[in-house]
């Protein structure tokens with residue numbers, strides 16, 4: 115069984131446990147549920163923002179422990195102050211060391227969009243994202259059918275959330291495009307074998323219809339790469355490990371931004 119299959123299998127158990135603990139009416143009555151989410155596009159294209167979606171990531175299947183001590187409010191505030199257009203907060207517990215409280219803490223500390231970064235396979239998770247104060251959800255093409263992408267996208271849009279679709283190749287892109295999406299991200303990491311190649315983004319950028327925001331995801335560590343991706347047509351750049359692996363992710367993003 116590959117890692118994605120393992121993640122999805124465990125995710126089903128995680129969702130069943132969450133449903134038993136917190137009902138849908140409880141989610142709908144939570145403090146953030148009725149707030150109007152930020153519009154992702156406005157922050158991604160703003161002149162005073164960098165296009166960087168800065169990720170809070172403690173660990174990953176490919177790298178193991180990345181940062182066991184960083185404080186989510188402190189780091190995300192520093193990302194925001196450095197000009198991040200949005201924050202990505204991993205909420206997967208077992209494989210990425212995420213917590214529900216991470217989104218709540220990031221929400222309380224910041225006034226820019228937050229992506230709930232997780233493996234979304236059930237509408238319940240979209241309701242959770244809204245209840246926790248997220249603005250954007252991720253739909254990963256390799257674990258969803260085109261019908262699920264369309265339906266989950268519609269469900270999220272009806273809640274006012276922004277929707278980011280993640281693809282890794284042309285076949286996933288072509289079968290997954292739906293009107294219920296705001297942005298399409300090209301993941302430079304192959305989630306099956308963890309190999310990374312920025313060329314994946316350059317190969318796919320012109321295949322993404324211009325009505326969608328274009329995001330390059332993963333394995334970005336060089337400021338020159340941002341310049342090259344921008345020139346190729348990308349609007350956004352999802353970066354996690356490059357900042358989180360340092361002793362001070364806030365300083366790392368500041369120094370990175372000074373060079374783009």
Ligand SMILES: O=C(O)c1ccccc1NCC(=O)[C@H](O)[C@H](O)COP(=O)(O)O
Nearest residue numbers: 174175176305331332333352353354355
């Ligand atoms: O990062 C992993 O090892 C990973 C493994 C399996 C599924 C997803 C994975 N990562 C999720 C991501 O998309 C990245 O956290 C995100 O794009 C940031 O990437 P990076 O800048 O390389 O940390």
